Amino acid sequence: MKSVYQLFCPLLRLAAPGQLAAAATASLTAAICALGLMGAAAWLITSAALQPPLAELALGITIVRTCGIGRAVFRYADRWFSHQLAFHSHTQLQLKLYDQAAATLPLRTGMASQGLWLHQLTSSCQTLREFYLRALLPPIASLLLSLLTSFVLFGTIGTVSLLLPLLWLSHLLLPCLLETPHGAAGGQAKAAYRSALLDAASGQAELLVAGSLPAVQSRLAALARQLRQEQQQGQHQTLYSDLLLQVLDALVLILLLASLTSAALSGTQTFIELTVWLFLLLALQSEFQPLAAAARAFQESQQAAAPLFSVPVAATCPPPASAASSPLATAPLLAVSHLTFGYHEQMPILHDISFTVTAGAHTAILGDSGSGKTTLGCLLTACWPVPAGTIRLQGQDSTSLSPAQQREYFSAPLQGCDLPAGSIRSLFLRLIPGISDEAIWHSLQVAQLAAVIGKLPAGLDSPLTSSAGNLSGGERNRLLTALAIARPAPILLLDEPTAGLDEKTASALLTAVLDELDEKQRTLLIITHDPLAAARVQQVVRL
Template sequence: MTEILRLLRLASPAKGLPALLAAFFAALSGIALIGAASWIIASAALAPPLSALTLGITCVRACGISRAVFRYFERLLSHRLAFACYEDLQHLTYRQAVEKLPLKEGAMREGEFLHDLLSGCKTLRDFYLRTVPPPLLAGLITLLACAALLPLSPLGAFLVAFLYLLHIALPHLVLKEEHLRTESAAYRGTLLNLVDGRTELHLGGAIPHARQMLDDAARTFQAKQSKKRGRRETLFTCLDVLRVALWVSLLILLLPHVKAGAVSGIEYAVWALALEAALAEYRPLPAAILGAAAAKQAAAVILPEEKAAALQEAPTGTASAHRTASDRIPLLEVRDLCFAYPQCPPILKNLSLRIKRGEHTAIIGESGAGKTTLACLLLRLWDIDSGTILYSGTAHTSLTADEARSFFGAALQGSCLFSTSVRDNFQRLHDGLSEGAIWQALETAQLADVVRALPHGLDEPLGENASRLSGGQRSRLLTALALASDAPLLLLDEPTAGLDAARGAKLIAAVLENLDKKEGTLIVITHDLPLLDRMKQVISL
């Protein structure tokens, strides 16, 4: 229920109310149209003067026009609201991906996570179109129908209200367990495993067996899908039968009033068709209730958890506050950190380290020792298995991932760059960054001359993942992007890779000079041994 409330707050009642009112008046116009038409047909059977039907004819025309007008406004307003919310949801999806990827469980789990995000985003878009309006609209129609029936048949009013509640409750109770995400993920996992191992399967002559495995997995998944679809259709058919049964029951309940003269024959005809039109508003309810369950599951993945009021401060403000802390408190401290990839031995075990402000630190070690893994843990890309990371004295458990990352400007190997311009890459990462600050970062990273030589300078397209730059130039651009941050820690992963010794030394000297001016601290992962002479601390893994 919490997820549904958060979705509703994302749209806000003030924005959704006009669309709901337009839908309500469109439904009322439709019911009035049916009622007026039935009045004309029943009255015409008595062969009255044409003038006696004029009012009914005018009413039919007015209701037909108003129904079309209100339906147009309902579609316009509801779709405008839904796509505005969809834009916000896409931003949230992007933030979730940025915050949680990469996953230490590997590429398959990352694919499953992205599938959940993208499919969930579409589900939540439909939430505002097909999930929220039908129950509210049908509820309003139910109130009006009950109020009209109550003086004539209290039992009929009760049955209408009871049928509305059945449409709300039955889909949730009968089909609440019908979620095939686990089965779908198992089928996709089998498919990907067989695709990854197709060469080995071919060499081993096991292709027929693999096909049989995939066919069995597909049949199992399809059988469960068919079972779910059959149960849905059975439930929907039963509710259709209940609506028809209730309509017939209401007509029977009104018959004594016709015999008693309280309701005329013409009025009885109006009641008959108007009630049928009103009950037709119940048809979208089962699908809407099932959509609410799907939206709840999608919201749990996409919408970020609500943080306590103490954690609502912006990341930059948090970093600024910590920068004023006493220098006696380490800027970064790790205590007894342990981490292992799934089904692998620990890559880091009981690791402890301290980095004070201005204490430039190098992290060295053999390939596979865990240097880049440690960087990812410090940036909260992954959660540690045990231990504590303190950022200026504050434990990682008391900070969100974004707040922890606000302590760093980082350039990791394998980071992606946008295919647009140098300027766009800077401004996407650092909103509102001035052109002067961009050039300063490029100068420090020894890349300014390269950018000036490009035909369009800062606005030159870089190609997919900056493919138009060499490996060394791409590495220096990542360094420049990290330098543009005002965070107290600069984390660089092999910044001199692909550079000759002279240019690498010049780059590090410029970076250190820049950090010393603004009281920043460098953490560098490196195999460049001469660089270690410039460091105040070396940590060997």
């Protein structure tokens, strides 16, 4: 587990130094004005009781007005600077989140884990926005005030004045020691209840038919009770620590007043000064009140920072090479050696896979569903790092290439990939900027889709919904094939291109693709479980 320093140091580096200094200064000055207002008001009231000439009270009246106006102005400045700081840092956190997600996704542990991880990151980002407002600035201002007050009082009451910094420390430590962090309290119970509730809602019809709905409702009720109990336990802990802090506040105030009263009785200070100190101490203790909330916010921020500043091990990408070695002219186009991979370490999907593909030697990856064919495609295109074994492209080890460099060797629409909404032309332009309409129609013709698109009223400008949802499954597969054909790359990697096609169309598609690749001197790597498709190529790798 990372230390507190390792977790929060990146957060502090994200903050603009000028904004942080301005917010801290405004917060401290506002607190000083609040104490000055209370002290000046106490002096004015007690002095006025002695009925002095009005001129003697003029200074006190001026200080009261100045401190009152100053408190309002600097409170506003504190809010403005602190919110500027929080939103600036939140923006930087979001940019870091986007960069981290772009470099990490997809996770090998699957879509559910991926969604959970993204939800954790975004919610953590929202929590850390409050770090600067609640967990950082209030403790700094109140600490400086307590040290300053203790220093001034030390000459009058000695070491008793050190109770103020100790009280400040108690307001921060007691919530951490006595309370379960709010993010953890009920966290697992909340997740279990939410998951069970979503499952029950999505499968309600099936549960009714099977007669299992009462059992599911009973389980939901039990999870709700557990969640409520954990939340109530957290509330009781908060009430207990708040009560204990109030008792400590009262005891410290009594001890300080007793020492100050003794000093007044001995003539070290006047009773007017005693009254002023009473009001100042009350005002200082009011500055301590947000500290318990700051301690809780600090714990929540610590939990939120952990996932944000750590990347799942399974998603780590290989580092780009400082200098890639020159390709060997005699090396095979693709060489896979002793490749082993699993989404879970104890359950490898691919085990000790080895094969080579020379330029022009069209190859089929043949296997049953679940044998790891698409996973192999993801490894070849650098979606995930290779944990064991090697992948060489024209003699270069994939670990010496950046993911972008490795993907330059492939044109590949893998199974399950999404397509953005837009026109057919915009999809091609997004993948290959500047592609001509003639090249688009040629790719569609090879993919056996030109006739279908040609019948649409808008042709290439025909709109497609997200992921081409308004096309049939076979048409969508052929569109993915056309997009891959249009992108020039040495290896065309097709994942089940004949899925959803009748035998005649599938045969025509494979014939056209092979003729196109032979003409352009490119190589086909086809992932399939269809023996008829595998029979059309020069070599077959069985998984």
